[in-house]
Amino acid sequence: MHLAVYVLRRLAYMLVALFGVSLVAFVVTRLLPGNPAYMIVGEMADESTVIAVTERLGLNLPIHEQYFRYIQQLASGDLGDSWRTRNPVTTDIGSRWPATIELGSAALILALAWSVPLGIVSALRRHSISDRLANALSGFGVSIPEFFLGMILLLVFFATLEWAPPALGRTLGDVPPHTTGLYTVDAVLAGDWEAFKAAAVQMILPAVTLAVTVGAPMVRVTRGFMRETMASHHIRSARALGVPERSIVLRHALPNVLLPVSTMGAIMYGYLLGGTVLVEFVFARPGIGKYAIDSISESDFAPVLAAVLLSALSYLVVYLVMDILHFVIDPRTRT
């Protein structure tokens, strides 16, 4: 199949998926108890003010009409306003999403760096030390809740050892001039080493927390695929013709394993980019996840909807990019 046709089809599919997500999310937020009008005007306001605000927000209209209004708004690139921050939601997201992207990317890199090599090495030697280490670490990572691990790390490295800085946002130093919104990247671009260190050091503990929990299932998946590949007929055939073990592992087995493992990595990245609510909360990082729960607790609908859509979009985009990459890399998709 032609790549362009494939991509167009996937983009169309993506639109449909986003449409579905927006519909469900919209209905759910409208069914939540609590009239935002009260939250906006305050409990003491008189009845007529409440009615006026309700009408201004369109909350008195039937739900399907409210939804059509929302979709029209979306189509023009407007995500609505947050009454809590008094900003357009796009502005809020523009300042918060980079924090999530920065942390999510760092966490993904760390996760891949420990889980894929460990999965591969442990698959090659059953019952070896690396195999047992893989079992122990992945078992730990899978079973411990993210926020709990984050708290333990804070307790040990901040409160006890005092190696880590207090968990107070994205940086305790200077904010580098805005280019990408990712503080570490912007600091490097500006050549500001101090600002880079200040931003990076704030990311270490939350990134490690996420790398442990996200990497754990990846160890198992990688090990499983590697074992399966090493037992396959073509590996046996290559060995039977004397191909050296180094080439068997690196040239013959690895590419067969990295294809499915990269799909798993993409799923994890999609999850991370959607905002990791509890970790952002524990480390007080102003990302999308924290923005969403702060908004939920105050019936601030527009940001909640936006966060849900953004999360879905992250998944879909990362997945699409991964599929396109596979389309280019995997010879089996070509004919």
Place this chain on the structure above:
Amino acid sequence: MTGRPASPATEAPPLLDIENLTVGFHTGTEDASMPLQGVNLRVPHASRMSLVGESGSGKSLTASAVIGMLPEGAEILRGSIRLGGEDLIGAPKRRLRDLRGRQIAIMFQNPRASLNPVLTVGGQIAEVIRTHSDAGRRESHRRAVDLLDQMGVPDARRRAGDYVHQYSGGMAQRAALAMALSCQPDLLIADEPTTGLDATLQQQVLELVVEQVSDRGASLLLITHDIAIARQTCERTAVMYAGRVMESGPTASVTSSPANPYTTALLRAFATVDEGRMYAIPGTVPTLFGPLAECPFASRCPEAGDVCRDGVPELRAIEDREVACVKA
């Protein structure tokens, strides 16, 4: 299980000489599973030998032992394997790996699965060539293309850059053969190489294997269920049952006047399958735990008597062949 018939003086010293090969799973204890129970098999230079027998008789396991790639948990308990006089069982791993591909090559069933899906066909052949020679990248690729061409892959230069999923079953088989023969092995072991191909393709591939092996002065050990294939490709045939060779000799005489009742039963089962009726040898293949104490066929053999249970019949030279049966 020690003695073996002396080879007739006229026979050249064999290329492959397997003596009393005994393989067990989960080592140590005597009543562990022992699928090979003293296999004796000789393949002369520049000859073609087929190994036939029911499923589970130990044909593939014998081949795995020869290339030093037994499955996990299996161990050679007794016996020897010699290739051109060199002992393979005691050989260091390095030496075995060096022999694989260069002196012994093996083709497994299902050629499509035996080629790597993400490497080009030509690239895989070229790598085997580079492993066993000092040919460079360019030279090894040129030789790979030549080989594909010799095996009858049309437009070999272009096809060398294709992946196995782009090959038909017959073409994949030719590519697998090219890879196996790429370093001029003295012995090609083909384990059910044509299973899954339709009759016409099967015929073509077998003819090609015979032609290529003969042209190179190599020997062929062809493992098959199909006695018709054995008849048409190999001058000698060995019949295996329950981890033992029951009879071996010239294919024509073994398959026309069998000397072992097991061979007779196998031929009868095969002939009736050919006619479209079902005939199976009555009874079941024994599960082999611990060493045999009697003829493994005794429980199913129509001619079995008390003498058959006194011990395991050894292979004896009788006229033009070797037979393991007390009554032969």
